[in-house]
Amino acid sequence: MLSRLKAKVGSVLLPGDEFCLDTTGADTISLAGPSKANKVVCGPGLRRSGDRLLVYKSGLLRHKEPNMFWMDAQHKRYVPAKGETVIGIVTSKSGDVFKVDIGGSEQASLSYLAFEGATKRNRPNVQVGDLLFAQLIVANKDMEAELVCVDSAGRANGMGVFGAGGLLFRVSLGLARRLLAPQSDLRAELEQLFPCEMVVGMNGRLWVKSTGVQRTLVLANLLESCENLTPVQRRQLFGKLAQGAL
């Protein structure tokens, strides 16, 4: 099973492809020593169903030692997942909750009290159409998604209303994840270019703000095209920008 998966690493798989779990395969039976059960850890895009391993996202199969596999997909449609920080747009205020659009199939709800320092008397200053950076605490297919703008200790930690003066645009989910990765080359190179503020939502929404409309537009266009550039091209492009624009 493990060997079969390994054989397919790096190839394109489509939803519906499956791997049969084979308990009598050569992987699991070893005559020499004690047989250890081979665990395969499924990441996003792979799911176990009965006695098979199903692929449900199209993409490349990736592998990390010793036994983790996942589907690397470049999707644009966001499916809410718990714990992700997203950028939402407030669509309505009703009663005690805001309705926020996060790009998923349904709108998410956000309570008035889920802000730092908010009490029943002290309501947060949020208008319809404002941008919010929030975290999903409930996100499954059976319930309405819920957001909070405060972390477990009650502090805002960067979340909340923002957005005056910048530009919001959409990128693919893969690019947003790349920007958020801890050692991100892309982010490091961007920092060299010009001073800017950037908020990355895992729902594929990006907000940038820089000194002046011109630079903000340049940044937005750069990020949108970074999806299709190889690292070499990107460095060239950034290099030219750094010389020419500043």
Place this chain on the structure above:
Amino acid sequence: MKETPLSNCERDFLLKAIQEKKRLDGRQTYDYRKLKIMFGTDFGCCFVELGKTRVMAQVSCELVAPKENRPNEGIMFFNIELSPMASPAFEQGRQSELSVKLNRQLERCLRNSKCIDLESLCVVSGEKVWQIRVDVHMLNHDGNLMDAASITAIASLCHFRRPDVGIQGDEVTVYSPDERDPIPLSIYHMPISVSFAFFQQGTYLLVDPCEREERVMDGLLMIAMNKHREICSIQSSGGIMLLKEQVMRCSKIASVKVSEITKLIMKALENDKTARKAGGKCGFAESMPQERITALKKDETAVEMTDVTERANDIVLNAEVPPQTSQSLLVPLPGMGQVGKDLQNSWGIEEYYQDEEEAFNSDEDKQTMMEVGEKQKVHDVVEISDSEEDEVVILQPEATDRAHKKTSSSSHLKEPAKSKKRHRK
């Protein structure tokens, strides 16, 4: 499904950018987006791409009885369909306001201007005339549907061929395309509409607004003109008040644009004709550029950079095969920046992801580590919970050690998430 609401910050930014004469995609105030016209294998089938807005039109004909008050004229029928494919805001079946407006404008533009000789469509006066039906389908909505629809409609009408008809005394024979060549419609002139979007009560104007600009505009002026500088139809919506000079200026701009677009349509028709005569393949399949399923490609964007003398023009190799029957309307400005247009596979084989792989891997690591801590299975495969939303959890970026310990993985969790996981069983 409702479309994404426009946030206040986007609206403010767009208005501010327009005040500084900057557009999102780097165009100038009077620039059109890249226009591509393609024809299909059937006569009368035309496909137009204006930037990302895509429209398709199909012309068909039928012999019917004429209208009573016009016994020797043919009938023209226009229909614009806004399919949900174009935008999540369009609903199937419902006649929305926009759809009524577009239909009405297209009718006024093409029918009232008498661009087609209807009397030539008469077969037997009072009994049989040709009814020409133009169906326009919106395939993608990225702003300025009206212009795209009018270009598509007139191009497909010019492309269309109707069956030849022979009359012997009382007998009328309709010849099939195999027996006799079908004949084109007689078109007097080609009216094309040009849209102007106005902002800040008429202070700023933009030609060919894209979808975001359309959402923040105050009003829209649509001028339909032909290349002989005759105005066929003019419509102002949104309730803005325009000065006489503004309208005159718009009509001058429109005449320039219309002549360019008319030239492009004629060229596309020419190309299609030569392709068909030469027996070569023609049609959509040929004119779509070859795209790999695993590659993402983007059209070039002109990004204005301050004080840039050399632009990023030669970085990306232009490897796209140009469509047979089309050509971009605007000559790219010298030194137009070109980003992202390449055949490079974004799935990459190893080289693309080499420097990102580590970062990405460590990201994915933490997600599944958390899942491992949850489930206990004696089987080969560690199952993650059925709900797919569970999988992706981004924890604080810390280095994790890869030993499989439930406790260590759960120690990385934030407090509420952890408690919630325990509750849900």
